[in-house]
Amino acid sequence: MNEKVVDEQALENKCPSCKASIKFNPKVGKFKCEYCGSEFTLEELQKHSDNASTEEKNKKEEKVEKDNFDAYVSYKCESCGAEIVADDQTAATFCVYCGNTAILKSKLSGQFTPDKIIPFKKEKQDAITAFKGLSKGRPLMPKDFNSEKNIEKIKGVYIPFWLYDINVSGDLTMNGDIVTTWTSGDTHYTKTDKYLVVRGGTMDYHKIPVDGSSRFDNDIMNSIEPFNFEELIPYNHAYLSGFYAEKYDEEGEKVYKEASERALNSTRDKLKESATRYTTKIVTGDTLETKETKKEYAMLPVWMVNVKYNDKMHIFAMNAQTGEFIGNIPLDKKKAVLYFIIIFVITFVIAIIASFVFFAIGG
Amino acid sequence: MKKKIFLSILIVILSFTMISVYADEGDTQDSNQDALDQLQEINENNSFIKTETKDRSSLSNLGVNKKWKITDNNRDNVLRTKYVNADEKIYDFSGVIKKSEYEDLRKKALEFKEKTNMEIIILIDDLPYTSDSENEDYASDFYDYNDFGLDLDKNYSGVLLFRNTYEQDPYYNIYTFGEAQLYFSYNRLENTLDDIYNSLHNHLYYMGFNSFIDSMSNYYDSGIPSEMNGYTLDETGHLKRDLKSYKPPYFMATIIAFVTSLIIVLILIKKNKMVMKETRAEKYINKDDIKITNKQDNFISSHTTHYTVSSSSGSSGGGFSSSSGSSGGGHSSGGGRHG
Numbered sequence: 001m002n003e004k005v006v007d008e009q010a011l012e013n014k015c016p017s018c019k020a021s022i023k024f025n026p027k028v029g030k031f032k033c034e035y036c037g038s039e040f041t042l043e044e045l046q047k048h049s050d051n052a053s054t055e056e057k058n059k060k061e062e063k064v065e066k067d068n069f070d071a072y073v074s075y076k077c078e079s080c081g082a083e084i085v086a087d088d089q090t091a092a093t094f095c096v097y098c099g100n101t102a103i104l105k106s107k108l109s110g111q112f113t114p115d116k117i118i119p120f121k122k123e124k125q126d127a128i129t130a131f132k133g134l135s136k137g138r139p140l141m142p143k144d145f146n147s148e149k150n151i152e153k154i155k156g157v158y159i160p161f162w163l164y165d166i167n168v169s170g171d172l173t174m175n176g177d178i179v180t181t182w183t184s185g186d187t188h189y190t191k192t193d194k195y196l197v198v199r200g201g202t203m204d205y206h207k208i209p210v211d212g213s214s215r216f217d218n219d220i221m222n223s224i225e226p227f228n229f230e231e232l233i234p235y236n237h238a239y240l241s242g243f244y245a246e247k248y249d250e251e252g253e254k255v256y257k258e259a260s261e262r263a264l265n266s267t268r269d270k271l272k273e274s275a276t277r278y279t280t281k282i283v284t285g286d287t288l289e290t291k292e293t294k295k296e297y298a299m300l301p302v303w304m305v306n307v308k309y310n311d312k313m314h315i316f317a318m319n320a321q322t323g324e325f326i327g328n329i330p331l332d333k334k335k336a337v338l339y340f341i342i343i344f345v346i347t348f349v350i351a352i353i354a355s356f357v358f359f360a361i362g363g
Numbered sequence: 364m365k366k367k368i369f370l371s372i373l374i375v376i377l378s379f380t381m382i383s384v385y386a387d388e389g390d391t392q393d394s395n396q397d398a399l400d401q402l403q404e405i406n407e408n409n410s411f412i413k414t415e416t417k418d419r420s421s422l423s424n425l426g427v428n429k430k431w432k433i434t435d436n437n438r439d440n441v442l443r444t445k446y447v448n449a450d451e452k453i454y455d456f457s458g459v460i461k462k463s464e465y466e467d468l469r470k471k472a473l474e475f476k477e478k479t480n481m482e483i484i485i486l487i488d489d490l491p492y493t494s495d496s497e498n499e500d501y502a503s504d505f506y507d508y509n510d511f512g513l514d515l516d517k518n519y520s521g522v523l524l525f526r527n528t529y530e531q532d533p534y535y536n537i538y539t540f541g542e543a544q545l546y547f548s549y550n551r552l553e554n555t556l557d558d559i560y561n562s563l564h565n566h567l568y569y570m571g572f573n574s575f576i577d578s579m580s581n582y583y584d585s586g587i588p589s590e591m592n593g594y595t596l597d598e599t600g601h602l603k604r605d606l607k608s609y610k611p612p613y614f615m616a617t618i619i620a621f622v623t624s625l626i627i628v629l630i631l632i633k634k635n636k637m638v639m640k641e642t643r644a645e646k647y648i649n650k651d652d653i654k655i656t657n658k659q660d661n662f663i664s665s666h667t668t669h670y671t672v673s674s675s676s677g678s679s680g681g682g683f684s685s686s687s688g689s690s691g692g693g694h695s696s697g698g699g700r701h702g
Contacts, residue, residue: 137634138631138634138635139631140628140631140632140634140635141635166644171657176660183672186671186672187669187670187671187672188669188670188671188672189667189668189669190667190668190669191665191666191667192665192666192667192668193662193664193665194662194663194664194665195660195661195662195663196659196661196663197659197660197661198657198658198659198661199655199657199658199659200655200656200657200658201653201654201655201656201657202654202656203648203652203653203654204648204652205644205647205648205652206647206648206649206652207647208644208647217638218640219638219639219640219641220638222639222640222641223637223638223639223641225641225646226646226647259644261642262641262642262643262644263644263647265642265643265644266643266644266645266648269643269645270645270648270653271655274655274658275660277660326637326638327637327638328635328636328637328638329635329636329637330635331632331635336628336631336632339624339627339628339631340624340625340628341624343620343623343624343627343628344620344621344623344624345620347616347619347620347623347624348616348617348619348620351612351615351616351619351620352611352612352613352616355611355612355615355616356609356611359593359604359606359609360604360606360609361604
């Protein structure tokens with residue numbers, strides 16, 4: 001496996017004013033230089049970048065080594081010259097010595113070039129605040145779990161998503177019952193009319209997102225949905241500055257199946273719902289088929305928060321566009337038992353008092 | 364001389380004859396009198412009784428010998444209430460009961476009182492009314508402002524059947540006072556009202572009232588019904604819960620508390636779990652993109668089932684229907700019947 005890997009190029013955004021590294025600032029929605037304070041839009045940055053492109057092209061990252069299993073590769077940091085080591089999936093990372101962003105351009109070119117991107121809107125501090133706010137309404141969270149000191153790692157990652165437009169068409173067959181009841185004199189009647197019900201048509205779903213990276217748990221990525229796809233913009237490497245990025249390693253039938261299953265389930269629901277006059281409906285079969293009408297590759301912003309509590313790792317994620325913060329909080333079992341006992345005692349006492357009051361007023 | 368003797372004998376015979384004739388006449392007169400008396404008695408027994416009332420306006424405390432206070436609020440009620448001899452037990456102001464029937468019923472009422480220490484009163488009157496509650500007011504005032512149960516206990520226990528013979532809408536109901544409220548629960552009164560309906564509806568009053576007294580007597584023998592357990596009477600004869608008899612439902616409360624705590628704790632546990640697999644895609648479809656073009660509703664079959672609902676009224680209803688009279692005293696009643 002010691003095969004040679006062609007040289008890679010790391011892209012680095014530089015401030016047109018002072019040449020220091022410049023990052024995308026989610027708060028202002030522009031690129032902001034942390035040294036001279038200058039702010040630039042992508043267009044402005046691109047203009048300057050084009051001028052310097054000839055010079056940049058000459059600088060190439062030298063591939064140093066590749067490990068014997070995964071394609072670990074290292075690059076030379078443009079800023080300080082130190083080695084940057086990254087695995088095969090990493091598309092943007094940081095130099096561990098000077099902290100500069102290194103965008104591994106070749107990881108995001110050719111077939112790996114994303115079509116769209118939603119830039120970060122939420123900052124690191126927003127994710128920390130959301131994590132600290134987890135205790136609200138969750139009394140069974142272990143004490144101090146949401147303390148900032150438990151955050152082992154927090155990083156902004158552009159996660160590769162496949163966005164599928166799917167057309168579902170076909171028929172759904174159901175057994176439907178209409179039950180009517182009435183009373184005549186002392187006799188109560190129940191009439192059941194049985195029908196064979198068919199509902200069919202077509203439904204067009206737009207941009208069902210499926211996480212294209214095997215490194216991130218699909219359920220977590222499902223849980224931070226939905227993203228507002230109105231804000232999707234054409235992809236540009238420049239947005240990656242200041243964040244990590246991944247390239248997809250899952251595609252094709254497996255990923256499509258996930259999206260199409262969701263579309264099929266929702267179509268069944270909607271067709272079933274549309275048969276409104278029935279008291280009970282039992283689905284007996286369908287001829288529904290899905291067709292992929294469009295597929296886009298998009299980078300979506302997520303704050304990944306790794307929390308270490310009692311020597312166990314817990315992963316949280318924040319939709320860096322909407323601020324939706326999710327993750328599984330461990331259960332404080334002692335608290336759960338205590339709550340059970342307290343609620344039991346309170347309910348028991350209330351029940352006895354209520355029964356006494358009910359008794360006393362002569363119910 | 365023979366002639367004198369003959370004359371004397373003749374006179375003696377005549378005298379005896381006259382005496383015997385006279386004596387015979389007297390016997391005939393006696394037997395005629397007896398027959399007349401018997402006839403009169405039969406006539407009297409077959410005649411309808413007419414209950415007499417006394418004027419209470421001039422009496423001390425308006426003739427109310429019970430503990431009720433007479434105030435401006437109830438003075439008119441007292442004055443309106445007929446004042447009767449409390450020993451009669453059967454009061455017929457409509458003239459529907461014959462004297463012999465009256466005697467029988469009164470005898471039974473006295474026996475009932477002797478056995479139960481409770482009065483049993485039958486009141487028949489022609490009372491125009493617009494709502495059923497007017498019957499109740501009338502009946503409870505009649506009981507409260509007469510001397511019924513005065514010699515029994517502080518709550519003047521007793522039961523009163525009021526038959527309103529008001530032609531437009533005849534009504535009858537049973538009212539209970541004092542301890543009778545415990546023995547004759549709503550359900551028992553309802554059953555009795557049902558049982559005597561046909562008799563009263565068909566004006567077979569003697570039969571109906573008899574079975575009313577029998578029914579009350581039988582219920583008394585059965586003791587206080589279970590639904591009235593835990594009730595007692597307050598100072599004014601109102602039913603109230605006997606708090607001493609309260610038994611906390613520990614088992615039920617344990618189940619309720621267990622289920623409630625389990626549900627709440629499960630909800631709280633669920634709040635800690637935010638990661639869920641998404642199996643639907645309804646967020647990614649617009650209304651306009653849903654096109655349902657095929658709608659088929661093919662009728663296959665139909666069937667109808669039926670069952671008969673029992674219309675028995677005896678088992679329904681709560682433990683009692685309690686009210687206050689104008690006297691402030693408590694009483695209960697059955698549901699009442701029209702007919």
